[in-house]
Amino acid sequence: MKSDRVLSTAEERRAKVVASAVAAFARGGLHAVTVADVAKHAGISPAYVLKLFTSKTQLFAAALDECYRRIGEAMERGAAQAEEETPEALLHTMGGAYAELIGERDLLMLQVHAQSAMAEPLIADAVRRGAAGITDYVAARSKASGRQVQEFMAFGQLCHLLTTIDAFGIDEPWAKLLTEGFRHSDPIEPPGGAPD
Amino acid sequence: MKSDRVLSTAEERRAKVVASAVAAFARGGLHAVTVADVAKHAGISPAYVLKLFTSKTQLFAAALDECYRRIGEAMERGAAQAEEETPEALLHTMGGAYAELIGERDLLMLQVHAQSAMAEPLIADAVRRGAAGITDYVAARSKASGRQVQEFMAFGQLCHLLTTIDAFGIDEPWAKLLTEGFRHSDPIEPPGGAPD
DNA sequence: CAGAAGAATGAGTGTACAGTCACTCACATG
DNA sequence: CATGTGAGTGACTGTACACTCATTCTTCTG
Numbered sequence: 001m002k003s004d005r006v007l008s009t010a011e012e013r014r015a016k017v018v019a020s021a022v023a024a025f026a027r028g029g030l031h032a033v034t035v036a037d038v039a040k041h042a043g044i045s046p047a048y049v050l051k052l053f054t055s056k057t058q059l060f061a062a063a064l065d066e067c068y069r070r071i072g073e074a075m076e077r078g079a080a081q082a083e084e085e086t087p088e089a090l091l092h093t094m095g096g097a098y099a100e101l102i103g104e105r106d107l108l109m110l111q112v113h114a115q116s117a118m119a120e121p122l123i124a125d126a127v128r129r130g131a132a133g134i135t136d137y138v139a140a141r142s143k144a145s146g147r148q149v150q151e152f153m154a155f156g157q158l159c160h161l162l163t164t165i166d167a168f169g170i171d172e173p174w175a176k177l178l179t180e181g182f183r184h185s186d187p188i189e190p191p192g193g194a195p196d
Numbered sequence: 197m198k199s200d201r202v203l204s205t206a207e208e209r210r211a212k213v214v215a216s217a218v219a220a221f222a223r224g225g226l227h228a229v230t231v232a233d234v235a236k237h238a239g240i241s242p243a244y245v246l247k248l249f250t251s252k253t254q255l256f257a258a259a260l261d262e263c264y265r266r267i268g269e270a271m272e273r274g275a276a277q278a279e280e281e282t283p284e285a286l287l288h289t290m291g292g293a294y295a296e297l298i299g300e301r302d303l304l305m306l307q308v309h310a311q312s313a314m315a316e317p318l319i320a321d322a323v324r325r326g327a328a329g330i331t332d333y334v335a336a337r338s339k340a341s342g343r344q345v346q347e348f349m350a351f352g353q354l355c356h357l358l359t360t361i362d363a364f365g366i367d368e369p370w371a372k373l374l375t376e377g378f379r380h381s382d383p384i385e386p387p388g389g390a391p392d
Numbered sequence: 393c394a395g396a397a398g399a400a401t402g403a404g405t406g407t408a409c410a411g412t413c414a415c416t417c418a419c420a421t422g
Numbered sequence: 423c424a425t426g427t428g429a430g431t432g433a434c435t436g437t438a439c440a441c442t443c444a445t446t447c448t449t450c451t452g
Contacts, residue, residue: 031227116312157353
């Protein structure tokens with residue numbers, strides 16, 4: 001099965017580099033992570049990474065697209081698991097699928113760092129596309145009310161904050177209060193869910 | 197009234213530099229904004245900025261503390277405006293005060309950038325202190341249920357996202373849906389409010 | 393097997409920036 | 423007015439990093 005080629009095709013490399021970019025940029029964001037970091041993770045030279053993507057910013061944007069693609073997939077999987085087709089049940093399983101997906105923090109942190117890099121038009125566009133895609137899909141698939149979708153997204157954002165500050169590991173009243181009902185290891189989440 | 201001194205006291209300078217740091221770092225975050233940018237905004241030399249704060253990271257952390265201080269003030273003002281002492285009324289006016297405060301986007305963007313710079317322990321600590329302070333204050337002052345406080349914070353986070361992607365200026369269904377009820381110019385906000 | 397097409401790199405280039413330091417100037421005090 | 427303290431800076435240093443390019447190595451095709 002496995003080819004004994006030494007070189008990959010450019011397409012294979014691109015895919016591998018994008019995956020590496022997701023992991024690497026999740027660690028520190030656009031400006032704190034270097035092209036060399038991504039290259040190292042992918043096991044190729046920085047020069048070739050730049051040949052594949054022309055600029056660091058484009059690479060980040062590609063990573064972000066991949067991030068939203070995976071989230072979309074997770075949502076579809078989640079929706080498929082719902083036992084009934086009510087908005088509430090669909091939002092619940094979708095939220096659970098999202099929570100599970102971002103238990104591995106990379107996709108979450110990448111979104112956080114993306115919000116901080118909105119000064120780059122390429123990245124701003126990717127974030128907007130991502131938010132639009134998730135919102136549209138959730139709304140269409142669940143047929144929930146606008147208010148419910150809003151709440152779904154809002155709790156997703158709260159989940160991002162709580163994860164970045166590691167509130168789940170803080171034993172103080174405020175942290176307990178905010179994390180109540182999330183505990184994103186078990187896919188139970190508050191009335192609404194936990195996306196974007 | 198105004199002294200004709202040429203030099204300021206170090207304390208005055210620190211305050212001015214912190215204010216400049218809030219404004220400057222809001223534009224691009226820890227890594228995208230230079231000490232020289234902050235210095236220019238404050239009208240002094242980069243060298244002296246670093247003498248006052250020893251490192252760029254400490255300066256950012258100081259800006260963040262100032263940010264949370266101003267938010268705390270706004271919350272108190274908001275609470276004072278409530279017409280009755282019910283949790284709902286208090287959350288509503290507090291959310292309105294917060295929304296009004298961050299209409300000028302600096303304080304909001306600074307928080308977003310801070311979340312992206314959590315790799316720096318000094319900044320991580322400041323963010324946690326900020327979140328703790330707001331949560332504790334809101335919970336204590338409003339006497340709202342845990343769930344209500346959670347929702348208050350969640351919608352605050354959603355407001356951050358919507359502002360960074362400029363959803364309020366996008367004329368598409370998903371953007372309309374998510375911004376419904378916010379429109380942070382008029383201080384009307386959805387059941388809950390809009391903080392952290 | 394010649395040679396074209398593409399994969400991949402090493403070695404550079406230029407620049408931007410955090411942090412340092414020796415120094416100058418302003419101000420208060422006796 | 424001598425002197426000490428603290429405000430403020432210019433010039434520098436070292437480094438890190440995005441991006442370029444000439445070149446080498448691999449694979450495919452006829």
